Every structure is written in C-alpha cells, then in structure tokens.
Amino acid sequence: MPELPEVETTVAGLRPALEGKRLTRVEPRRPDLRRPFPPDLRQRMTGARVTSLGRRAKYGLIETDRGDVMIFHLGMSGRWRIDPTELEKHDHLLLETEEKRQLVLNDPRRFGSVDLIKLEELEAFETFSKMGPEPLGDSFNAAYLKQVTKGRKAPIKQLLLDQRNVAGLGNIYVCEALHMAGISPRRMGGQISKARYEKLVSAIKQVLESAIAAGGSSLRDFVRPDGELGYFAKDWLVYGREGSPCHCGAIVKRRVDSGRSTFYCAKCQK
DNA sequence: ACGCACCCCTGTGCGC
C-alpha cells in the first residue's frame, strides 16, 4: 500500500521512538520477506544506537552509530506498529529500545524487504544507484522529464512508475497526478510537450505534498490511537472511483494493464 | 533497448 508519502509519514512516526535510542532487541520472527533477512541483522543491530532515520524513494532508512544502515521496504502490505499490546500474525520483525518501546514490522504479503549495508555503501547500493531523482526534489522538473522521455513510446503512466525515471511514485499518485494535469495515462511519453510536463510536474509535487501533509496531520503526535503507522484515508479524484462521476460530469473509467489498474477520466485527460 | 506479461504472497470482498 505504501507509496512515497506513506513511507515519509511512517519514518516520521518511527523517529520519536527510535532516533537517538539504543536497540536492546532486534528479532526477525521468520527467515524472510521478499528475500531472507540479513543473516547478521540481529547481531549488527542489537546494542547499536540509532543516529537518524530517513527515506529514499519508497525505502525507509535507519542508521546506527556502528555505520550501518537498515533499509526497509513496505511492499504492498507492510506497516509498522508502535508498542503493540501483543504480537500478531505477520509481525515479522521486532525492534525494542532501551526505553522498552517496541516497533513491529507487519507484512502479510511479504512483498517488503529488509537489507543491512554499511553507510558508505549507500550510494553504490544497486537499488538506489539505478534510481531516478526524488519527485519532490528540484532536479525533478519539466526539462528533466522531457529529456528522459524523449523518443519513448511507452505510455506516460508506465514511465512514471519506472523508478529509474523518477523514484517513489506508485499507482495511486500517478493516476491522481495525471488526472490533475489532464494527461491521458496512455499518452506516449515522447509525445508530450514541455508545457504539459510543467503541469504534470506541479501536479505530482502537489499530490505528494498534500498526501504527506494529510498523513502527518492524521497522525496525532505521530502515533495514531491504534498505534499504527503508514496509512491515512484520502479522497481520491479518480483512484478507486470507477463508475463515479468526475468533477467534469463524465464517468471515471478503469482499465487494466499488466495486472495493474488505471483510473482516469477520458473527458478531462487527453 | 524497449514494451509488456507475469510472478512472488496473503487477505478481503463480492457474486453465486
């Protein structure tokens, strides 16, 4: 479920419980998620102090004073819970701090991942080195998008979901941003004007920023009453609204490509 | 290189 804003919100929620704190317990509760947990995860993280938390694309970063970085990805169904009253099914990784606060990574589908690398390997870490710019950064702009899509015949939706072009966009926010910019998800990337890319870039930044703001404000003190992090309700304009009226009056449509749904308004988006 | 289909996994909600 989590896209960039959800990961951003999750990291912000974990920070008060983790930053500056010493880990007294690090416990994988099964061998693997998408891939095996690092075999030395427990040993390298236990006793270490968390120095900072961050985010790159849809990955959360937890750095320690031993020069390690634990990199987590929430996949489709991952979420962190804080100070749970008891462990549940699919609680696959448990962290505990000196203060006896518990952070539990729950991921039913196990499409998520946890990696552990040295801080100095972060830049070269293949997952990140192949990635495009952060969508909220200044280097993600219309000129960049125009250049990276030049000559490409793939639909713009697919190009935006490709993390090598821009890092952190997922299905929901791409659908929403394309709708906001009035661009058809099937429009060939190489065929979109600079002016329309200006609109698209603004739409992407706006959609992400408002989602982050909504996430932050919906998490009072960054911990919801149920102790969960990473989810917040949002009223989408097209996503999940097949058959409902668009604000223009036309009906929102859904199509499926490679097993992924696209929601759009054929009247607003050309 | 590019565009696309499909797979990993479990849970949920729907129609019958």
Place this chain on the structure above:
DNA sequence: TGCGCACAGGGGTGCG
C-alpha cells in the same frame, strides 16, 4: 455459510 474468483498501493524477471 461456503466457495471461487477478482483484486490489492511494489518490484523483479524474462520474453518477443
């Protein structure tokens, strides 16, 4: 109440 199917916000691989 049960059953089977479609579908879910990600990412990687492998094919033509």
